Amino acid sequence: MIGCDLGSNTLRIVQIECQSKTRIKAFERIVRTAKDLHVTGLISKTSKQNIFNALHEASKLFDFKNERCFCVTTEAMRIASNAKEILEEIEATFGLTFQIISGEKEAYLTSLAVENALKREGYEHQTYALFDLGGGSTELTFCKNGTKQSQSFPFGIINVAERYTHDRMQHVTRIVESINPFTQAQPHISSTFLQLVTTAGTPTTVAAFLEGLDYAHYDANVVNGKVLHVNDFEEAYERLSAMNEEEAERYTGTNRRDLVVVGILIVKAIMRKLGFERCIVIDDGLREGVALEQCYNLNKS
Structure with missing residues (x-):
């Protein structure tokens, strides 16, 4: 499939x-x-x-x-x-x-992939908080014992990086406030949902970078299931920001350093907002969810 x-x-x-x-x-x-x-x-x-x-x-x-x-x-x-x-x-x-x-469909399909990956990597896969930071939108899912609530928000690394070239932290903080109505409906997020999971290019790139992998040698098997502390994102931000462009692009890919740096700011803001110091990084995402849904449909038929 x-x-x-x-x-x-x-x-x-x-x-x-x-x-x-x-x-x-x-x-x-x-x-x-x-x-x-x-x-x-x-x-x-x-x-x-x-x-x-x-x-x-x-x-x-x-x-x-x-x-x-x-x-x-x-x-x-x-x-x-x-x-x-x-x-x-x-x-x-x-x-x-x-x-x-x-x-919302994007969030649902991504959650299918993430649950399959969490199970494969030996984590609890029926209770979690998940965010998928994309290029143009960010999806949040809260899952408790298999029951899910999701919402999509129209901010991502491309539209934030292109719109805001100065005072980015302030802009990111303001933009991430837009998730408040959804998150405030979930009391005690970190204790209710136990673990924070993240998927998409920024966290997977940071996980690979901190493992010493450059972009050309990215390995999903190394990244999947890796636990990152919010301080790990700060370390990656400082190291990538300090590199010259050519060196940074060895790790982020061509013309991606700026996107990854902005992505790190957003990841840190979301982690703070949700009350988690650590997150589990999963490479599997929407593409896997699309295929898995069709596999499940085949089994039903």
Whole structure:
């Protein structure tokens, strides 16, 4: 089963073996779908070309024509006025039908992947708080004994990094306040939900960086299940900020240092807001959730 996630920053594709629920192969490319979107309201020509280049590359790795394949796209395509024409062109070129899903559906599918990963890594998988910091949106899920509540918020690393180049900490603090109505409905978050889980590019990049892995040698097996303290994010922030651009990009990937640094500020603010000093980092995310949902549907039928 193949799951595709065209996000606001990254195209991520995975093939999963349904019986064992394990990855057969995975693919990821930075495409910057949401670049300049907050200014123009459009997916840019450069972003579109990045997406098509990445899909051409992926089509050599995955058998899109003969394998079951399910594709979703998120915040950037939710708001771009030219989303429909780009997705129609993708379908005509690659035969892939991308469905624009809601933030709540995104949160649900991501939670499926995270639960599978927590179980695999030996953690409790039915009670947790989860945040998924994306390029254009952030999803929060609170799960207690398998019962979930989720909400999507329209801030992510790209729109925050592009809008605010000065006084970022103040802006991040203000933006993260937008989660208050949702979080305040959950009393005693850290004691009720026991563990904080995070997925997406910023925490996985930080976890890999602190393990000494550069971007070219990223290893999901090293990252999955790693526990990071809020001070670890501060250390990564200081070290990456102090590096020259070329050295930093060895660890963050090309043109990603600024996004990761902004992402760290957001991660720290969310951790403080939720009352957790530590979080479990999980690489599995929306693409795995898309594939797993279809695996579960196959089993039911």
